[in-house]
Amino acid sequence: MDSRNQIGDLLERYWKCETSLEEEQALHSYFQGENIPADLQEAARLFQFFEMEKQKKLEENFEPAVTKELQRRRGGKIISLVTMTQVARIAAGVLVLVVATFFVRQEIRKSYPQEVQDTYTDPQLAFEETKKALQMIGNTFGKARHEASKIKMFNEAEKKIQGKAADKTSI
Amino acid sequence: MNLQTFQDRVFPVKNKLFRFAFRLLGSSDDAKDVVQEVLIKVWSGREQLDQIQNMEAWCMRVTRNLSLDRLRAQQRRPEESIERGLYVQGDHSPLESVELSESMKRIGELMASLPDKQRQVMHLRDVEGYSYQEIADILELDMNQVKVNLFRARQSVREQLQKISAYGLS
Numbered sequence: 001m002d003s004r005n006q007i008g009d010l011l012e013r014y015w016k017c018e019t020s021l022e023e024e025q026a027l028h029s030y031f032q033g034e035n036i037p038a039d040l041q042e043a044a045r046l047f048q049f050f051e052m053e054k055q056k057k058l059e060e061n062f063e064p065a066v067t068k069e070l071q072r073r074r075g076g077k078i079i080s081l082v083t084m085t086q087v088a089r090i091a092a093g094v095l096v097l098v099v100a101t102f103f104v105r106q107e108i109r110k111s112y113p114q115e116v117q118d119t120y121t122d123p124q125l126a127f128e129e130t131k132k133a134l135q136m137i138g139n140t141f142g143k144a145r146h147e148a149s150k151i152k153m154f155n156e157a158e159k160k161i162q163g164k165a166a167d168k169t170s171i
Numbered sequence: 172m173n174l175q176t177f178q179d180r181v182f183p184v185k186n187k188l189f190r191f192a193f194r195l196l197g198s199s200d201d202a203k204d205v206v207q208e209v210l211i212k213v214w215s216g217r218e219q220l221d222q223i224q225n226m227e228a229w230c231m232r233v234t235r236n237l238s239l240d241r242l243r244a245q246q247r248r249p250e251e252s253i254e255r256g257l258y259v260q261g262d263h264s265p266l267e268s269v270e271l272s273e274s275m276k277r278i279g280e281l282m283a284s285l286p287d288k289q290r291q292v293m294h295l296r297d298v299e300g301y302s303y304q305e306i307a308d309i310l311e312l313d314m315n316q317v318k319v320n321l322f323r324a325r326q327s328v329r330e331q332l333q334k335i336s337a338y339g340l341s
Contacts, residue, residue, distance in 0.1 A: 015329050017322045021300060042332040048271075049278040053298045056193060057186045058203065063178075066207055070174060070214050 004037060011043055172217040180220075181213055184227050187299055188234045194294045195238040197283070205237050212237075228301075231309040235291070281331045289324035292317055 007030055013019045014027055031040075031047035172180075188209055192202035212233060213220070223229045282290060291310060295301045301309070306317045 015325050017318055017325060021302060024297070025300070042336045045274050046278060046328065046332060049275050049282075050297045052275060053190060053194075053294075056190050058189045058206065062203065062206075063182060063185070066210050067174070067178065069207070069211065070177070073211065073214070 007040065011040070172220055177214060177217060180226065181210065181230065184230055185210070187227070188230055190298065191231055191291075191294065192234050192238045194290065194298075195235065196241060201241060202238075205234060205241060208237055209233050225305065225308060228305050228308045231295075232311065235309065277335060278328075278332075281328060285324050285327060288312070288316075288320045289327070292320040293324040293328070296321055 007027070010019060010023055010027055014024060019027070028047055028051065031044045032051060036044045185206055188206045189202050192205040193199060196202050196205065209230060213230060220226060282293065285293065288310070292306055295306045295309060296303075303314050303317050303321075306312075307314050310317070312320075
């Protein structure tokens, strides 16, 4: 790779953008060496410039300073504290809502007392109430039966009319 | 993603981000600010980092966008102080060091004079060693545009170097 002609060819291909990354790396390595022919000096200077560019680095204290800044913003313990505060806020909101609902329901119950009282503590009264209820159902059932008989009458009349109509058509 | 994982995955690219920001802005302080901004931005969105296929390329893209925003805000072009602070390392005599330093300065100016896209593509390829596809991802260009810009940049640099050499300025 380091023969004069090979480097010359490679360099020519480099200027035309026909070299691979590996071939360009070989040129970088070659031009870092000693005894570069005079006609390749201008290219050597360019590749030395690239290498010099690669040496530019951030100062040593950059990384610790940035790490500190990242921790300050949203890092480690701080982020868990933020999360805990948010969860506590939501939990407090839900608790207030539940307690408020409980008290409102209590107030509504006090305002509207139950009108119907149970009677099972007095068997006689319970019997009378049940009797009344069954009588009411019985009366209503009787009325319904009477009304239903009218429907039956209509049905019989309809059948008679249909029967006569059928006789006429058969004649 | 916890802080340790973030440091292991993202911090190793910080110098590449810095060099790219420096190439775009021409100011070491501005470049440093941009890299810090990028790292904070990436940290803030760390929950989505797993969805990013090439995180390094993504960080480089964020660096580019923030650097360009900064340039726009300052309403200036980057070449004003681009090669300030350039130094020459190695075992050289004082005369050689001066010549080399002068030569590096000229090439730096030459690079800085390239159109924006050409300068960015050449930096990403020749300094950072990215593939054409990675450069396309970083600069949000298609592959052909990357190749065309790199070709023009290298041709332009070659012509300038030949002129410098012909007039004995190197």
